[in-house]
Amino acid sequence: MAKLTKKQKEAQSKIDKNKLYSLEEASALVKEITNVKFDASIDLAVRLGVDPRKANQMVRGVVTLPHGTGKDVKVLALVTPDKEAEATEAGADFVGLDEYLEKIKGGWTDVDVIITMPSVMGKLGPLGRILGPRGLMPNPKTGTVTMDVAKAVSDVKAGKIDFKVDKTGIVHAAIGKASFSADKIAGNARELIDTLVKMKPSASKGVYMRSIYLSSTMSPSIQLDPKAVQ
Structure with missing residues (x-):
């Protein structure tokens, strides 16, 4: 002991x-x-x-x-181009799609929360083995898969x-x-x-x-x- x-x-x-x-x-x-x-x-x-x-x-x-x-939560918004400005204005630290999907495939997971849209979830499926064990896979039940990206980002940043x-x-x-x-x-x-x-x-x-x-x-x-x- x-x-x-x-x-x-x-x-x-x-x-x-x-x-x-x-x-x-x-x-x-x-x-x-x-x-x-x-x-x-x-x-x-x-x-x-x-x-x-x-x-x-x-x-x-x-x-x-x-x-x-009390923590500076790092948020990645995996969104289509029409939602990028919205996510950025709400305070997302990283905003984009394909380039970040490639980074995650390479092992990059330097974020606390990932927020995305329903239409993007299909692209995230193959990354489940990387994101799942780290608790980073977006989920509609936790509000991280949504069309209201700005609200989701703001909520996470607020606690x-x-x-x-x-x-x-x-x-x-x-x-x-x-x-x-x-x-x-x-x-x-x-x-x-x-x-x-x-x-x-x-x-x-x-x-x-x-x-x-x-x-x-x-x-x-x-x-x-x-x-x-x-």
């Missing part, structure tokens, strides 16, 4: 492992125990009472974080993220940065939790919100009280 550093021990000592924290308490505490030299990412992990192997219990969607992600329950029933999402105020961290976390509550599948039985943990990059996790945040 790896030995804890002095800073890690100090962070651990500030967390009461027998306590379920409120969202406000956890948001303040996660800032206090974050001691890396960069602006750490703040992450939320929510274990849901669902069986992701069953289609009627899959939880997947999008949420716009009210205070943004729209997509989430999906993994095979163990957990939704992981980065909801901000350690430089955010505790109020902003709590506000973003609340927005995601509220969205998940509204998406409870009717086929899900028993306790839906099983556990919620808040953490930052390399920090210990803080357990929230699921009943207090619903």
Whole structure:
């Protein structure tokens, strides 16, 4: 077992492992125990009472974080020439089509989100093996395949993220940065939790919100009280 550093021990000592924290308490505490030299990412992990192997219990969607992600999201808009100006004005970092498809075939994936149009999806099919594992394949369900390219780009730049329950029933999402105020961290976390509550599948039985943990990059996790945040 790896030995804890002095800073890690100090962070651990500030967390009461027998306590379920409120969202406000956890948001303040996660800032206090974050001691890396960069602006750490703040992450939320929510274990849901669902069986992701069953289609009627899959939880997947999008949420716009009210205070943004704190990250400069790099957006590639794969669009036809008539949509290029629209995508550029909305703030897309890379705009084009065939030249970027060729770059992706060559292994280039230096973007965070790809937005495209329904008519272009056929060209992206063969690139699934490159884009799929990186979570970059556009999907109508997450609003990244649309004719309203400008809105899609603007939403992503403003803090729209997509989430999906993994095979163990957990939704992981980065909801901000350690430089955010505790109020902003709590506000973003609340927005995601509220969205998940509204998406409870009717086929899900028993306790839906099983556990919620808040953490930052390399920090210990803080357990929230699921009943207090619903």
